[in-house]
Amino acid sequence: MDKSILCNYFNSKKCSSCHLLPNSIEEIKNQKILSLNEIFSLEVSQGLIIRDMIETPKAFHSRAKAKFSVGGTSNDPIIGITNKNLMITELEECPLHFEIINNLLPTIKNLIKTHRITPYDIKSKSGELKGLIIKSNSEQDQLILRFILKSKKHLEDIKSFMLTIQEKFNYIKIISVNIQPIPHQILEGEEEIILTKKNTITEKYENIELVFGPTSFSQVTPYIAHKLYKKVAEIISTNNCQGLLDLFCGVGGFSIIASEHIKWGIGVEISDQAIQYAKQASEINHIEKLTFLSGDVESFLESYNENKPDVIICNPPRRGLNNNICDHLKTISPNMILYSSCNPITLQRDLEYLSDIFIIEELIPFDMFPLTKHMEVLAILKKKH
Structure with a gap:
């Protein structure tokens, strides 16, 4: 079915932001999966599994x-x-x-x-x-x-x-x-x-509340954000992770929602205000096992000498990580890295750099940006033995 009939702006060529709109929902999903397979073609040939797209039940009126x-x-x-x-x-x-x-x-x-x-x-x-x-x-x-x-x-x-x-x-x-x-x-x-x-305003994720201010980063499609946070928490629980580092943590969404499954966690974010909101959310939700620090992620990792985490969560900007940060991840050498990215190209670059120490088990795409070529991708990395 041609979904473009539902958008007058696209039909009249006033807006082409949703450039995949002429295609059916199924065709759009297939195009995104195909693009991931192309970007990770080498890894797929070596056994990487790309899961099916996690989709929103409706694309229209989904963006917050x-x-x-x-x-x-x-x-x-x-x-x-x-x-x-x-x-x-x-x-x-x-x-x-x-x-x-x-x-x-x-x-x-x-x-x-x-x-x-x-x-x-x-x-x-x-x-x-x-x-x-x-x-x-x-x-x-x-x-x-x-x-x-x-x-x-x-x-x-x-x-x-x-x-x-x-x-x-x-x-x-x-x-x-x-x-x-x-x-x-x-x-x-x-x-x-x-x-x-x-x-501030609050966002509910089942029994957890997160806190956001005017300048806080937040995912644009809440339904998919809920699914992403929940999937990360499930993976942490299934793998019996006790300690975590949450890098580029923003207002603390990943670590706060996963907190019931761990014994301790540290979140790091460059924005003082985001860290303030993460601390507020911890208080609201009566969570005492998390510590949130304001600072540069690379500097934090360079001086980190505390408990070894079982899992490190990374959610960097579109530019991804740099080699220094990746080297620090190798040095800390957690059992697992969960890397959430809105840019599959920089994700592939970073995962290739990490591949001497970690194996990519699977990629899970999330349709965070319906009707466009963009998506959020969660990569699950395990340390090689």
Whole structure:
């Protein structure tokens, strides 16, 4: 069945972000599995098992996080995506997003008009409002709304309508302003100004709650994120792992959810704020066996001389690990490495570098980014004997 009939933006060629949309769900899954087999062709020829894709029951309205560019004028703002001509294409009813995200956009447009907030123009580098970032939890009862501004010129305007929008949409728990003064491809700047009293939301994973703030990294498809965390916890339990290191741990999702199966764990993350949220979640869930440290992963591993972990979890950015980090993993030599990656190419590179000490038992792909070529892949590595 041709799923493209369900998306007017794709059919009208306004948006091609979901570039696999003309294919059926089964065809899309097969294409992703095929691409993994091609990237890991050598390893597959040597016996690597690639499991079936873990899928979401529905692709549409599955995405909990949306990033929008804002263009046009204060009288006629456009909320959407930046096209190849550096113009903004309207995208207010993207069928991938949670509906509560799309429902906000008409009201935000009206407030932009009423308060004459000038959208940013990429070509002339003029204007103020560059974009919006909206994130919901999976229950869709807590939402973060972030305005990306070039400067603080319209900060008071946003403060003035903050209560109005929260009264209309009571699930908006956090409103913040991010200042990005640089005409840069990176949407977010370093300064985040939280305007609401509340500065965190929570995400439930069965009996566990995780804590997120405006700038926290979070997986875009909660259903698949739940499956990924659960699979890692199951593997740790099945292999009777007692101690773990959680590298690039973010807000601590992997180690907190797996904590009932271990005796001790250490999470490491460069972001001080993410570590603060990980510690908050540990307190909320009454977990005392985990320690969370803020710092550079490579520096941490270089000086690590404590208990040897049974398992190391790695969840690095798209660029993957570097050889120094991989060398430290070899030196520590845990029984198992669980490596979660959104970039199969850098994953293959890193696993090849580790292959003298570890064998890749299997890859499990997760459809974290439905209708696109992208996916999350969990690699299970065991130490060679």
